[in-house]
Amino acid sequence: SNNVVLPKVAIDYRFNPNVLIYGSIARGYKNGGFSSLPNTPDAAAFDPERSWTYEIGTKTNWLDDRLLANLAFFYTRVRDYQAIDFVPPNISSITNAESANLWGFEVEVKAQPATGFNLNAGFGYTNARYDRYTNAVGVNFNGNRLSNTPEFTYNLGAQYRSPNGFFSRVELQGFGTTFFEETNRAKQKPFGLVNARIGYEFDNFGIYLFGNNLFDKTYFTSSFKSNFAGERFFGSVGEGRTIGVQVTTQF
Known part of the structure; x- marks a missing residue:
């Protein structure tokens, strides 16, 4: 059993009816547990995963809401990231990487050039890598992508x-x-x-x-x-x- 407090703080400011900026900080959590392999409780146990996510962005609307454009940047720091550890020949179990980092951005555009006709486009980039992770057999994965x-x-x-x-x-x-x-x-x-x-x-x-x-x-x-x-x-x-x-x- 686990107990955890998950706070979130967010603030936004509207420059005018068309432009809003915001920022948020939030804590994330994923339960720990036991893998099916290996077959001893101490070796099979893995710890909870904890994270902090920071996000800033803007939401805009133009032409009487016929054009919307949003942009967001994020950064997430993860402690005890839960990874799948593969041990030869064919044994896999959940283990904890010491830390991982994720950062990126998202762009979203929606338009209504005519009544009933809608267009949408979006693009997101994520750089997600292990910061510190060495598996049970000593292989170092620092810098590898998640x-x-x-x-x-x-x-x-x-x-x-x-x-x-x-x-x-x-x-x-x-x-x-x-x-x-x-x-x-x-x-x-x-x-x-x-x-x-x-x-x-x-x-x-x-x-x-x-x-x-x-x-x-x-x-x-x-x-x-x-x-x-x-x-x-x-x-x-x-x-x-x-x-x-x-x-x-x-x-």
Whole structure:
């Protein structure tokens, strides 16, 4: 059992009706626990993960709220970061890296050039690395990138909703290089996915034909290197092209 206090302090100031700036400081926490391996309690235990996140940014709106632009910068310092420690031949368990740092920024823009027609774009960059981490067998990972954290993400979208109920949307989602384990050998290179949706909305109902990953891009959501197979890597493939029909209601 654990007890923890998680404070958050935020302040904002509005220069005028169109421009607001803000800053915040918040503490984060993730429970400790026990890995399934190794099989002794002392060796299997891992400590809670604690962090402090600092963020500053601005939110703006223009042209009677037809154009919104937001920008944010963040920095997170993590103590006892919970990492997956891989011990040959094929044993993995959760362990604690002494510290890790994450910093980056996010940009978001939304526009309504005409009634019913909306555009959106966003870009985020994250530099997430181990500050101090040596695993159980003495391998040093200082400076390596954290697992499952894309270096950047982006999105572009266009949407139209007509007064007579017709709806359409197309979007592009992009992801930067993503590493899957602490050695930074297993990784997914940058890729993008195109999704689309058309439909008709009436009263409180909507019916849509949608397609995700329209170009059937092959990408991996996880990967690891097996010591039983030389230099070969294994992994899980992300969802391929998906076509479907969706019916929604609101009440």
